Amino acid sequence: MQYHNKPYDSLKVGDTAELMRSCSVDDFYVFANNSGNHNPLHLATEDGDGDHVNEALAPAMFVGALISAVLGNILPGAGTLYKSQCFDFVERAHAGDELVSKVTVLEKRPNREVVFDTIVTRVSDAAVIVSGQAVVIAPEKEMVFAEIDLPGLVVKRHRHFDAIMDRARPLPAMPTAVVAPEEPNSLGGALLAARETIIQPILIGDPDKIAAAATEIGASLKGFEIVPVRDHFSAANAAVDLVAEGRARALMKGHLHTDELLKAALRRDRGLRTGRRFTHVFVMDVPGQPRPLLVTDAAINIEPDLETKIDITQNAIDLARSLGIEQPRAGVLSAIETVNPAIRSSVDAALLSKMAERGQITGGLVDGPLAMDNAVSLAAARTKGIVSEVAGKTDILVVPNLDAGNMMAKQLTYIANAEGAGVVLGAKVPIILTSRADDDKARLASCAVAALHEARISVASGGV
Structure with a gap:
């Protein structure tokens, strides 16, 4: 012009x-x-x-x-x-x-x-x-x-997480077993979510370390239940016991390794198994994007086979529905958008897509293989002649393996200024995973995502 x-x-x-x-x-x-x-x-x-x-x-x-x-x-x-x-x-x-x-x-x-x-x-x-x-x-x-082509501006505003937290606040505070909140970040995240009435934390761990963390952040522990346990193995098992007893409806990772928490959750006696694989989902709020993006699996399953990818995809669809997305669109990613027998991820993607067509994966639309560009960009999908209800409009990005998912989530966080909420699904209750690098918004959003999912699970199972 x-x-x-x-x-x-x-x-x-x-x-x-x-x-x-x-x-x-x-x-x-x-x-x-x-x-x-x-x-x-x-x-x-x-x-x-x-x-x-x-x-x-x-x-x-x-x-x-x-x-x-x-x-x-x-x-x-x-x-x-x-x-x-x-x-x-x-x-x-x-x-x-x-x-x-x-x-x-x-x-x-x-x-x-x-x-x-x-x-x-x-x-x-x-x-x-x-x-x-x-x-x-x-x-x-x-x-x-x-007409001068000015540099584009993206406002670093996380409106999707704001909306998720607005939906979670009216719910009854979710009783949550917080495992080893023994340093300022993990304890502060749990207390912040409690102040927002999203969770009702039960603090499990070394009481001296929990008290020292509270002193460091200037927080009061008055009114919070503390279950005194001196080591992380025992703390993780005590948290799972609280779920088995019906006293907790979610787990939250504190200052311990993820595998220590998951090992307790996967125990055979009064554990949290449901018949599905435990899978991880990052809910990403990317500034400038019209919808949140769910990235899975980025933290648990390293090289998932087809059977595991079925659970990865189904768990993510279920979570998306809990977040208010009525018919989630899952794009199964590969390096290319055509099936190549030499690229396993492209074959798996095609099989997952066909399984969804036949009702073996339910609750959403699944298509693949899709490359990253045509999964998130309608223009790229049209340029490549892809006719699909999913391409260019994906809500869920199903990645080939943990390497790809973890790198994608961190790229979105550190290059695109996204915030990420992390939750483990496939257990009897949601497991909230937070990182030491997470800020308050990410910690709150992780709790809110888990609360919304738990509320939908409870309603579906006839609970209150």
């Missing part, structure tokens, strides 16, 4: 131009960062005036700046400089509103000064949001320039 400016000598009184702009929540976050105006009235996640409603009002100067887009791009266009601008803020715009900014030449003055009438209106009801006048110095000569 090319823009033609209109120099001073070509301007006439009555000349007019306009632009339309849809306001988004992310626009207001970008404005807050650029301007330094962090007024919570403008931020969708905040209640800025204490009325228990998150307003997401458009910042007044954001709306006013829409006038400058018309003056700088169209009329007079390139080379225009502001001299003054007055505004009368008549109404308020909100995220989701479509606004039209319009300028009209009122007067031409010496020294290339031009006076414009300026107005911004809302499309839905024609309400005037801002009116006023601008005085600019118009360009001296005619210019043509191509």
Whole structure:
């Protein structure tokens, strides 16, 4: 697209131009960062005036700046400089509103000064949001320039996790056996989830170490049950005992190795086996993506065979449904999107897809093999001629092995600024896995994901 400016000598009184702009929540976050105006009235996640409603009002100067887009791009266009601008803020715009900014030449003055009438209106009801006048110095000569390809912006905002936590908070706090919360991060994550009423933690481990961790983070342990156990092996088994007794409906990993916790969960006597393999799912909130991405298996099954991949896929579909995705789309990944007998992952993917067609995997759509590009990008899928209900719209990425899954999850976290919630499925209760590197948002989200899944399992089994 090319823009033609209109120099001073070509301007006439009555000349007019306009632009339309849809306001988004992310626009207001970008404005807050650029301007330094962090007024919570403008931020969708905040209640800025204490009325228990998150307003997401458009910042007044954001709306006013829409006038400058018309003056700088169209009329007079390139080379225009502001001299003054007055505004009368008549109404308020909100995220989701479509606004039209319009300028009209009122007067031409010496020294290339031009006076414009300026107005911004809302499309839905024609309400005037801002009116006023601008005085600019118009360009001296005619210019043509191509639309500038500005760098894209991605707002580092984790709205998917916010929505998951909003759904989990109204649930009764889930009794959770927290195993060895003996250092600040693991204890702090459990206590934070308790403050958010997502879990009701039962702390199992060395009481002296738990108390020292609490002192380090300045937290009180008053009101929390502590089960004193001096070693990690005994702590993990005590936690599984609490599940067997019906006192806990989830496990949460603290400061111990994952295999120590899973070994206790897999014990034959009063363990947590269900007939399915234990599998791990990362729920990833990737900024800029329209939906959360589930990556599986990235932490437990190293080189899964076809039988294990069936459980990996089914467990992930079940979890996605617990998160409110009615018909999850599972894309089974390989290096290519065609079946090649020399690439085992492509053959497994095709078999999983056919098994889903025949009802051996239920609750969602499964397709594969898909390469990463056509799994997440509709444009890539169309370019390669892939006709599929899954390609380009995947909710679940079923990876070939643990290497691929773990690298993908960490790439999303450290390169794409994603947050990841980790949960183990296939047991009688969800097992919350957190890492020392997880921040508060990831720890909370892991607990919220587990709580939502446990609630759906409980309803399905006739519980409360």
